[in-house]
């Protein structure tokens with residue numbers, strides 16, 4: 001990937017003449033079966049542009065209560081798109097279509113209600129444990145949206161993990177969504193970058209919001225070269241991350257750590273360390289001192305993420321460190 005970056009021939013993407021960025025966008029749209037794609041700096045910007053493109057200020061968006069858009073994008077839905085949010089509590093991040101239906105505002109109401117405009121689905125669901133939406137659930141939600149004349153956006157930061165884990169073609173997973181975002185960083189291993197995909201008219205409109213947010217970059221060919229490499233070489237190998245995540249989970253369960261094995265469907269393991277009776281700072285410091293870099297997701301949980309920088313030997317070392325962690329209690 002570094003060789004592709006350093007040998008990239010670049011143009012200026014704000015003028016639309018950076019050929020590698022154009023190629024990456026075409027390639028991404030082709031892989032997802034959408035008309036067009038837009039290269040943006042981050043998954044957060046991709047989601048925020050999608051909200052702005054699909055909605056108008058005063059509309060309402062349906063989101064899962066632990067979703068990235070709701071929890072971790074700085075409240076951008078309110079300040080950038082000017083929308084309100086109706087939350088649906090998912091089961092390990094997966095929304096029940098019946099509850100999504102119940103969250104849609106009824107028409108009329110003497111103008112009391114905001115207008116539901118968009119349903120966002122996160123697949124895989126990060127805070128749910130990296131869980132994968134079953135296809136029938138996705139279909140129910142998108143059919144519901146069509147019936148109610150609503151738009152749908154898939155926050156697919158890790159949608160390739162969903163495809164690899166389920167064995168379902170990525171095109172089929174995203175087929176009925178009006179827009180899809182996915183990240184080149186994270187499991188695909190790029191230093192930076194995400195893509196927002198959709199119809200020609202959606203991407204044309206989105207392009208303007210990217211500019212407004214300052215996401216129009218110049219010599220993006222260096223980043224696009226990494227993205228093209230990742231789409232060609234790093235998708236199939238996500239399976240290795242999933243296998244390693246299961247291995248980590250099973251080993252840690254044997255040591256007494258609290259893990260819901262059913263939620264370990266892709267590359268993440270949420271680990272309840274409360275049985276150690278140690279302060280979270282002490283746990284993280286011990287792991288860090290032993291070269292296991294891991295962040296807390298709550299005062300009880302760590303979130304371990306497998307990626308292409310972790311091989312079997314590294315995984316085994318991490319497992320050994322978790323075993324040793326028990327001895328300091």
Ligand SMILES: Cc1ncc(COP(=O)(O)O)c(C=O)c1O
Nearest residue numbers: 042043044045068122126155157
């Ligand atoms: C589901 C989901 N969507 C969006 C993002 C945002 O990506 P970025 O960090 O590139 O802004 C993340 C980041 O972790 C994520 O997990």
